[in-house]
Amino acid sequence: MGSGISLRCPSCGESPASKTVFRCVRCQRVLEVNVAFARLTRADFETMRESRDHTIWRWFDFFPVNDRSSIVSLGEGSTPLIHAARLGERLHIPNLYLKNDTVLPTGSLKDRSNSVGLSVGMELGFTTAAVMSTGNAAASVAAYSAAAGLKSVVLVPKGTAPSKIIQARAYGASVIVVDGDFDYEVARLYKAAVQEFGWYDCLSSNPYRDEGKKSYAYEFVDQLDGRIADWVIHPTAGGTGIYAMWKGFKEFLSLGWIARAPKLVAAQSEAAAPIVTAFEKGLTDVEPVFARATVAESIQVGNPVALGWRALVALRESKGTAVALSDEEILEAQFLTGSLAGIFAEPAAATSVAAAKRLRAAGVIGPDDLVVCNLTGHGLKQPETIGIPESQLRPIAPTLEALREQIRRSEG
Numbered sequence: 196m197g198s199g200i201s202l203r204c205p206s207c208g209e210s211p212a213s214k215t216v217f218r219c220v221r222c223q224r225v226l227e228v229n230v231a232f233a234r235l236t237r238a239d240f241e242t243m244r245e246s247r248d249h250t251i252w253r254w255f256d257f258f259p260v261n262d263r264s265s266i267v268s269l270g271e272g273s274t275p276l277i278h279a280a281r282l283g284e285r286l287h288i289p290n291l292y293l294k295n296d297t298v299l300p301t302g303s304l305k306d307r308s309n310s311v312g313l314s315v316g317m318e319l320g321f322t323t324a325a326v327m328s329t330g331n332a333a334a335s336v337a338a339y340s341a342a343a344g345l346k347s348v349v350l351v352p353k354g355t356a357p358s359k360i361i362q363a364r365a366y367g368a369s370v371i372v373v374d375g376d377f378d379y380e381v382a383r384l385y386k387a388a389v390q391e392f393g394w395y396d397c398l399s400s401n402p403y404r405d406e407g408k409k410s411y412a413y414e415f416v417d418q419l420d421g422r423i424a425d426w427v428i429h430p431t432a433g434g435t436g437i438y439a440m441w442k443g444f445k446e447f448l449s450l451g452w453i454a455r456a457p458k459l460v461a462a463q464s465e466a467a468a469p470i471v472t473a474f475e476k477g478l479t480d481v482e483p484v485f486a487r488a489t490v491a492e493s494i495q496v497g498n499p500v501a502l503g504w505r506a507l508v509a510l511r512e513s514k515g516t517a518v519a520l521s522d523e524e525i526l527e528a529q530f531l532t533g534s535l536a537g538i539f540a541e542p543a544a545a546t547s548v549a550a551a552k553r554l555r556a557a558g559v560i561g562p563d564d565l566v567v568c569n570l571t572g573h574g575l576k577q578p579e580t581i582g583i584p585e586s587q588l589r590p591i592a593p594t595l596e597a598l599r600e601q602i603r604r605s606e607g
């Protein structure tokens with residue numbers, strides 16, 4: 196690793212002796228990566244913006260990778276930032292924008308993290324990447340490992356639906372089903388296995404991987420062309436998105452490339468809202484909760500131990516807030532996003548739109564505010580939440596009359 200890239204404990208300042216140590220030996224906090232970028236000038240900013248490379252790698256100098264030849268990319272980044280006029284009208288937010296990360300290579304935001312994570316993994320010389328996950332992270336780690344030529348191993352708890360692991364299998368991952376609870380038994384085995392077998396840890400306890408989501412901040416600045424959003428709302432589980440976006444904005448602030456940053460909002464499901472609870476109680480760390488079942492399966496995390504506390508710092512520094520949504524609000528937001536904006540987001544992803552609606556109705560978001568909702572995962576990841584009435588599936592006679600009747604019924 197080059198001299199411009201270093202690891203440091205964000206709590207006690209300790210630096211590790213090795214680049215492959217991810218936690219502080221003194222206080223167990225996940226270390227933070229620091230990349231030396233202070234020499235960059237506004238001319239560099241313009242060069243990055245004008246680059247023909249539309250992946251996150253146009254911002255190469257902000258990532259902890261030494262050599263461009265190590266980059267593992269599937270074309271992630273520069274996802275559309277769409278002015279959603281019809282949805283905005285419905286929610287009384289005329290300046291509503293949707294960041295459509297459903298179009299990322301494996302269909303979720305995890306690709307931002309794993310493109311950076313696996314690129315560093317290559318530089319560190321790992322041969323097997325590992326993750327414990329039931330969904331988006333598994334698929335993404337598997338895909339980037341495949342592109343890099345690394346083996347990948349995914350640990351999932353017993354009872355995980357095959358549909359959740361099919362995508363990871365398709366990319367060649369070894370999927371191991373473990374007889375145990377996800378947050379505790381699977382997690383314990385995963386930790387022990389990473390140590391025992393020397394696998395490359397691709398969870399949010401990998402500080403390199405977490406850098407990838409800084410690209411959200413860079414892309415917003417680029418795509419809004421000089422304007423800065425008043426609010427950015429992010430579906431939140433481990434807290435990486437909130438933490439990393441804030442870090443990205445602070446980097447641009449420190450370089451003078453922007454004059455202010457948005458307020459960040461963490462959107463969680465009521466069934467798994469430890470960050471919202473800690474934010475509301477004014478805590479500096481997150482107390483783990485038992486995550487109940489929710490339609491927002493991808494963000495059903497009760498113990499965001501690695502970065503939860505840093506997400507709290509980001510929410511407070513940015514003067515943002517945190518919102519917990521009911522399944523009903525989440526499904527309504529999913530429907531509105533599909534039918535008024537043309538984007539099929541998975542329920543977890545639609546929490547950002549549900550939060551925008553709630554905050555606007557409460558007057559927290561003002562009528563002229565520029566609001567960005569991150570849509571972090573594709574609806575096809577979890578299609579079964581979309582109900583189709585039996586009557587619509589029943590075949591009709593092949594006549595215009597029957598067709599007219601069926602259209603009338605389906606619209607009614």
Ligand SMILES: Cc1ncc(COP(=O)(O)O)c(C=O)c1O
Pocket residue numbers: 303304331332399430431432433434435436437493494541543544571572
């Ligand atoms: C669809 C989706 N949205 C959002 C997240 C949020 O993750 P984080 O809070 O770590 O940014 C995840 C992953 O856990 C996810 O799968």
Ligand SMILES: [Zn+2]
Pocket residue numbers: 204205206207208209219220221222223224
């Ligand atoms: Zn420490």
